[in-house]
Amino acid sequence: MATEPVNVNEFQELARRVLPKMYYDFFAGGAEDEHTLKENVKAFSRISICPRIFIDVSQIDLSTSILGHHISMPVMIAPTSYHKLAHPEGELATAKAAAACKTIMMLSFSSTSTLEEVAASCTAVRFFQLYVMKNREVSAWLVQRAEKSGYKAIVVTVDTPKLGRREADIKNKMIAPQLKNLEGFMSTEVVNDKGSGPEAFANNNFDASFCWKDIDWLKSITKLPILIKGVLTHEDASRAVEVGVDGIVVSNHGARQLDYAPATISVLEEVIFFFILINPFSLGEDPLEYST
Ligand SMILES: Cc1cc2nc3c(=O)[nH]c(=O)nc-3n(C[C@H](O)[C@H](O)[C@H](O)COP(=O)(O)O)c2cc1C
Numbered sequence: 001m002a003t004e005p006v007n008v009n010e011f012q013e014l015a016r017r018v019l020p021k022m023y024y025d026f027f028a029g030g031a032e033d034e035h036t037l038k039e040n041v042k043a044f045s046r047i048s049i050c051p052r053i054f055i056d057v058s059q060i061d062l063s064t065s066i067l068g069h070h071i072s073m074p075v076m077i078a079p080t081s082y083h084k085l086a087h088p089e090g091e092l093a094t095a096k097a098a099a100a101c102k103t104i105m106m107l108s109f110s111s112t113s114t115l116e117e118v119a120a121s122c123t124a125v126r127f128f129q130l131y132v133m134k135n136r137e138v139s140a141w142l143v144q145r146a147e148k149s150g151y152k153a154i155v156v157t158v159d160t161p162k163l164g165r166r167e168a169d170i171k172n173k174m175i176a177p178q179l180k181n182l183e184g185f186m187s188t189e190v191v192n193d194k195g196s197g198p199e200a201f202a203n204n205n206f207d208a209s210f211c212w213k214d215i216d217w218l219k220s221i222t223k224l225p226i227l228i229k230g231v232l233t234h235e236d237a238s239r240a241v242e243v244g245v246d247g248i249v250v251s252n253h254g255a256r257q258l259d260y261a262p263a264t265i266s267v268l269e270e271v272i273f274f275f276i277l278i279n280p281f282s283l284g285e286d287p288l289e290y291s292t
């Protein structure tokens with residue numbers, strides 16, 4: 001690329017050129033046929049933006065609040081794994097960017113820096129993303145550490161009872177890096193010469209039985225607000241209200257989990273419509289905030 005990249009597509013192309021294929025494929029790929037991966041992009045391209053004219057836009061304020069935290073724009077950093085595979089500064093650089101942009105960073109369970117290191121490195125409001133493990137003690141220990149380190153919410157990812165079948169990772173025999181948050185408690189090294197290391201680790205350790213009733217357990221171990229990430233239907237949004245979580249993240253996990261799931265943006269309207277129906281006067285103020 002002759003000039004500095006100016007948009008995310010150009011950054012992606014740059015990443016493709018400089019990263020080892022195994023890592024690039026991990027970051028860029030989706031599950032199985034990658035049907036949903038393509039749909040995620042196509043669905044955005046089907047949305048057009050209709051401008052209204054003669055409005056004074058000399059001062060623009062995009063700021064909003066999420067769970068009471070004021071942020072500069074309705075854009076946050078979703079939890080993504082293994083940042084150090086892309087850059088030596090890893091999650092610390094991402095956290096610095098979140099602070100500079102005055103937005104919220106959700107730190108992945110699968111980070112390559114510890115949650116304490118990230119907390120010490122920046123002033124950004126941080127949420128901690130959790131996969132609930134078969135060994136509940138490990139999950140409780142992580143939640144307590146997040147609470148102690150000043151994270152402001154626990155985001156439980158609920159679309160990953162098993163890791164999505166990511167065929168590129170299987171072919172590349174993707175090697176999972178050490179998960180820093182688990183260091184000292186358990187080894188995350190997986191020798192899996194048959195396929196994807198991350199898939200083997202997740203399938204050995206994530207609790208595929210975790211379901212609605214277990215939200216009570218989570219509430220019993222933390223005072224932090226609880227968000228569930230991976231909701232795609234109004235039925236599940238309704239259930240989330242019933243079990244009393246503090247927020248939902250509408251998401252198909254970047255098409256990395258269930259292939260042929262709908263594009264996230266295409267179901268957002270349905271889910272938001274449900275909230276308007278149950279609470280017509282409080283859009284934007286309700287404790288259940290809306291995001292993808
Ligand atoms: C490389 C990569 C790693 C990801 N790692 C995680 C993760 O560790 N935990 C998680 O909950 N979501 C993870 N995600 C999903 C993102 O948080 C986010 O949901 C996705 O990129 C955007 O799709 P959505 O708009 O459907 O949410 C990852 C996504 C990518 C691309």
